[in-house]
Amino acid sequence: MHHRFFIVLVAVLVAPTLAGAQSGNSDLPMRTPDGQPDISGVFTFRTLTPLERPSRLE
Numbered sequence: 568m569h570h571r572f573f574i575v576l577v578a579v580l581v582a583p584t585l586a587g588a589q590s591g592n593s594d595l596p597m598r599t600p601d602g603q604p605d606i607s608g609v610f611t612f613r614t615l616t617p618l619e620r621p622s623r624l625e
Contacts, residue, residue, distance in 0.1 A: 597605040
């Protein structure tokens with residue numbers, strides 16, 4: 568019983584140390600030449616609500 572308690576205690580004390588040692592994401596977002604965030608890419612609009620009502624519903 569004491570052996571199992573010791574293992575759990577060590578795990579609880581070591582886990583935050585290991586989590587704190589991980590480096591964060593230091594990547595900065597890409598920017599356009601004028602300094603704005605670069606949001607260019609491929610966008611699909613298959614799941615968006617249409618802006619106009621279909622003609623069959625009018």
